Amino acid sequence: MSLRVSQVAEQAGVSPDAVRFYEKEGLLPQPPRSPAGYREYDPTVPQRVRFIKGAQEMGLKLAEIGELLEIQDRGACPCGHTKTLVERRIAEIDAEMARLSGLRVELAEMAKLECPATDQGDLWPCEVTFIKRGGERVG
Amino acid sequence: MSLRVSQVAEQAGVSPDAVRFYEKEGLLPQPPRSPAGYREYDPTVPQRVRFIKGAQEMGLKLAEIGELLEIQDRGACPCGHTKTLVERRIAEIDAEMARLSGLRVELAEMAKLECPATDQGDLWPCEVTFIKRGGERVG
DNA sequence: GTAAACCTTGGAGTCGACTCCAAGGTCAAG
DNA sequence: CTTGACCTTGGAGTCGACTCCAAGGTTTAC
Numbered sequence: 001m002s003l004r005v006s007q008v009a010e011q012a013g014v015s016p017d018a019v020r021f022y023e024k025e026g027l028l029p030q031p032p033r034s035p036a037g038y039r040e041y042d043p044t045v046p047q048r049v050r051f052i053k054g055a056q057e058m059g060l061k062l063a064e065i066g067e068l069l070e071i072q073d074r075g076a077c078p079c080g081h082t083k084t085l086v087e088r089r090i091a092e093i094d095a096e097m098a099r100l101s102g103l104r105v106e107l108a109e110m111a112k113l114e115c116p117a118t119d120q121g122d123l124w125p126c127e128v129t130f131i132k133r134g135g136e137r138v139g
Numbered sequence: 140m141s142l143r144v145s146q147v148a149e150q151a152g153v154s155p156d157a158v159r160f161y162e163k164e165g166l167l168p169q170p171p172r173s174p175a176g177y178r179e180y181d182p183t184v185p186q187r188v189r190f191i192k193g194a195q196e197m198g199l200k201l202a203e204i205g206e207l208l209e210i211q212d213r214g215a216c217p218c219g220h221t222k223t224l225v226e227r228r229i230a231e232i233d234a235e236m237a238r239l240s241g242l243r244v245e246l247a248e249m250a251k252l253e254c255p256a257t258d259q260g261d262l263w264p265c266e267v268t269f270i271k272r273g274g275e276r277v278g
Numbered sequence: 279g280t281a282a283a284c285c286t287t288g289g290a291g292t293c294g295a296c297t298c299c300a301a302g303g304t305c306a307a308g
Numbered sequence: 309c310t311t312g313a314c315c316t317t318g319g320a321g322t323c324g325a326c327t328c329c330a331a332g333g334t335t336t337a338c
Binding site for chain 4: 015017018021025034036037038056061062063
């Protein structure tokens, strides 16, 4: 039996619109249609959609996932390519974590600051911190 | 002396378009105009723009920065509010770092996988990993 | 036979922070 | 007096991954 778009969507945990969107973007093959024009999906399609969601949760973009699927569909082993993608993503994650960790320190320091008795003109401690940062960056 | 939009932009390290955009969004006051209609900025404005950039690098959204500036402009001490914003952002950062760190582990494991001799039908190890993840999530 | 719940399409709207464009006005230098 | 570098405005375009809509056709249940 074939599946309708909303059944695929439900089984994969996405919206029917998303399924149609993936098809439009070339991530899902165009399925055969019923006489009335309804999409009739192969029962393996929800798995493919879950693959998309899984890869997406790994931080890959739809375009990248599309690349992977395309290579896979052509029957070539995409592992090398996948590895490149994955390693690039790991590097991005490392960079982002370093950035966030530095940021966290600065924010935590900022959150410790107290308000009363400003000695910096008409600026408050937190704002002074912000502005000093801006000044450092540029000047 | 007053500054023109591109001078403000240069001193703050942004584009003239960005300066006009901030004005449109209410983050910068509408400056007086020259007879020809040119914006004539107070020399403190680049500092305000750097404040915006600084806060932005902290991960605050323009709308939030706008809130801060508005309170500041009204003469009220925004420290409590700033603190709320900053603490919220810290919580977000912690959540994001936890997510990324888990992700990194999974990706690193994936990158270690080797290609040859698939024993899982017509899927490659990396894809199997992806799909299994999808399957776990949903089923 | 009719109402609800699906399906189809194309196209617009969303968020965020801009950027880019066109079509014109202004100003300093040579 | 012209060239070129600025300025003005409003509005459209960008990226990403959808969501929502209208206006119609179909299928299913009662």
